[in-house]
Amino acid sequence: MKKCVVLSGAGISADSGLLTFRDAGGLWEGYRVTDVCTPEALAKNPQLVIDFYNQRRRQANEAEPNAAHYALVELAGYYRVQIITQNVDNLHERAGSKNVLHLHGELNKLRSVDNPDEIIDFTGEQTAETVSSGGGAMRPHIVFFGEQVPMFDTAAEEMRDADVVVIVGTSLQVYPAASLVHYAPPHADVYLVDPNPQSVAADIEVIRKRAAEGVPDLVEYLIGKA
Incomplete structure (x- = not known):
């Protein structure tokens, strides 16, 4: 898988x-x-x-999980899904995702x-x-502004053997989290779900939609490729 x-x-x-x-x-x-x-x-x-x-x-x-959160749960039936989130809420977990790494801590x-x-x-x-x-x-x-991100090294290791990378809801402007995509291996397919993307590398496929619309569409596509 x-x-x-x-x-x-x-x-x-x-x-x-x-x-x-x-x-x-x-x-x-x-x-x-x-x-x-x-x-x-x-x-x-x-x-x-x-x-x-x-x-x-x-x-x-x-708040309640949305269609994007639930689509990622569905994806886990076809791929080994590891979520690395900058968010401090637990919406991924409440939707049913099991492997969630919180870079910036947790509200609860x-x-x-x-x-x-x-x-x-x-x-x-x-x-x-x-x-x-x-x-x-x-x-x-x-993790407050100005503090170290203790889970970064773990996140980087998770990225090293990815076959597919999905970037959703992040501008890739906040470091060190934004640098994680650079740890993906050369063969990995990289997708960005963003209605208004900033400058994006040529090898990243962009889905110009909001998360709740674009992620379900991408997941359907990825399941078809599994």
């Missing part, structure tokens, strides 16, 4: 009604990136950061400030008093 690696970004979640900083020109409901999504912001005003991610968690958990988890290896599932409302098993403070399990 051939392997298909899917690189997903904000555009696939946008079709479920979830917006991003990029969609809002650097503002998200009045918040600047530097106010709520940096290590400095967490140190300066932890409750503001916590409140922001409580709101994001509520919105994400109220918290991480100990003192021990980064202590990560817990969390779907409620965090407060500044939410503590780890060792009594230390907990923070959103999110």
Whole structure:
């Protein structure tokens, strides 16, 4: 069975009604990136950061997977599908995808400030008093701007033996995630689902549609080739 690696970004979640900083020109409901999504912001005003991610968690958990998410589940019946997502929601998992690697963390988890290896599932409302098993403070399990992406090397290894690469909902402008496509082997077929693609390499086939429309069409095509 051939392997298909899917690189997903904000555009696939946008079709479920979830917006991003990029969609809002650097503002998200009045918040600047530097106010709520940096290590400095967490140190300066932890409750503001916590409140922001409580709101994001509520919105994400109220959203529903869309046709693109479900199409990728169908694809897994014909290919070994590995999803590498920049998104912090769990819409891929809720649709039924099993192999999902989150590059930028997950809204429904918290991480100990003192021990980064202590990560817990969390779907409620965090407060500044939410503590780890060792009594230390907990923070959103999110890779903030300016922080290292700990899962990048794992993602790069997953890409190295891909037969097919599907890029959906990402502009390939955010690094290091944007560089992952360069780890695909030369024989891999690469597809980009994007209604308004930026400059794209000649060897990438472009489907000029939104995720919820373009991914099901591409999946139907790929299944026919399986």
